[in-house]
Amino acid sequence: MDILLTSLQQIMSPVTAAYALAAIGLNLHFGFTGLLNFGHAGFLAIGAYGFAISVAVLDLPVVVALLVAVALAVLFALLIGIPTLRLRADYLAIVTIAASEIIRFTVNSSVLAGLTGGAQGINNNEAMGNSYSQAFKDANPFDAGRVEIGPWVFTATQLWAAILTWVVVAVVAALVWALMRSPWGLVLKGIREDEHALTSLGKNVRLYKTQSLIIGGVIGALAGIMLVLPSTVAPGDFNSRLTFNLFTVLLLGGAATILGPVLGAIVFWVLLQASDGLIQLGERGGWLGGFADASQLRFTLVGIVLVVLIVFRPQGMLGDRKELAFDDK
Template identity: 50%
Template sequence: MDWGAILGNTLGYLLSPVTIAYALAATGLAVHFGYAGLLNFGMAGFMALGGYGYAISVLSFGLPWWGGMLVGLALAALFAIILGVPTLRLRADYLAIVTIAAAEIVRLLFTTQLFDEWTNSADGLGGYHEGFRGANPFPEGTYGFGPWEWNQDGLWVRVFGLILLAAAILLVWALMRSPWGRVLKGIREDEDAVRALGKNVFAYKMQALVVGGVIGAAGGIVYVLPSAVVPSSYTTSLTFFLWTILLLGGAATIFGPSLGAVLFWMVMALLGNLLPELAQAGILPMTDIQAGTLRYILVGVALMLIVIFRPQGILGDKREMTFVK
């Protein structure tokens, strides 16, 4: 087995755009669930709106890259309002069903040929990178070392993504230390008690849905910066991965989503490279394809064990746990 290649591919995910994008989206999900207690299973919809809003704005309407990003974030905020008005008064399990259905509706809208002129339906969109890459402050060349070696465009995507992630973490940290954040945590624990104090619980939930959705859309933008935006990327598995990341790192934590994203994708990369190699060597009695699928089973079992034995996550505090009624 080529351990050098296996470890190199695994370590490469430490600063991968995919890892950064999922860390951003999981940070938004932490606002929804970890701090507000909203059981949102529709984060894939927010990411899709961020990515498609950016790509369509640049390709079809000729906006600059930063303008396209603002459009993607605005669409996510609008989607949060449209989604939240009829659903935020629902019980947690009903909210989960509605949000996962809403995310699927968003994905199918981008898949249908009705909007083919703008979305290119199931084939997705590409070729929107010129403006973003034109703003690259790094001269042409190769940067980094070992598994962390990229050209100027790869470095620019990572630096920009890390800047967005740092801004999101700082925003969440500031909000949760503010009176607004303390009210939000109170709603998570007992919204009836908060309502009895004269607070507008619905308004706070809506604000949390918007803030978390916009952060998730930022993750969706980073996700499509290196390559293309394709509707098949926004299936329910994306949302389930985000929940795994959130629960792994800690739902009501500032850095938990980022840590969870790094660990999740490094483990996925390690298993994705190691298991097929073991199958080829005859150590595992299965084909390469079956070995590749086995990693999802192992990750699922790991998630079950985390929920059973450490439900607060790696960085979580058990006193911050909330049991959604």
């Protein structure tokens, strides 16, 4: 029962909101435009580092830091997008994953340690005066103390973070909805289906793809900021597992739907928490004694879920059976 309650509390977590937001960005790439972006973690890393370095290292105001993160994400999208968007789907996948790994290796490297903190990442420590999330904490309108909602207890900080992050998710989801019902959105979906057909009808396919990559990438960068606000920035968090987790989120909820990423993120984290709880239970009971680190079995589960989804229910929970999210050519 405890496991269930803890798992459900995960819904309110800023991390879940960050995943939802990141998956919305990925959905624009993959679900709507058909771009096989396997380097989404790179966009999140750029957002997180761009923001945290601006505030904690360069002492810039939060608004400027946000702009820096967005600008860097646009730059990254242009850098990988302009030359690569003419490539085949599997090549694009390899280039994007390579690009995101380059980002991760670079921020992890000792070369830039003065800015990025190298392998240690960036601290977010109020006491040491280098907290990049201080401005958000200061803006908290709730009185310090605890808030009880049903069986769950939140601190004021947690409540404020939950509200702030989920409002951002809602706003961005609404924005994507508005975009996708416009003729612009229809062109994106057309490109997903067959870009040559769209070219033959006079649409500048690479321009649209670049726009999609930029918008989805900026959304990813914002998600990256969200992801690190409650904790610290660590280079290891932005490995390709993050990207693949996001694909699982997207496929769980349903690609090419507006609320799929949101629902997917919630279900993903609740399941991940629940399985973690079950694994701990199993460890305590001694059933998982043969494993060196049984908690990692969660990600084995994620992998299996990904395979099962893509094979048996590619439309996810919210998708239309007929409008499968993939090209079956």
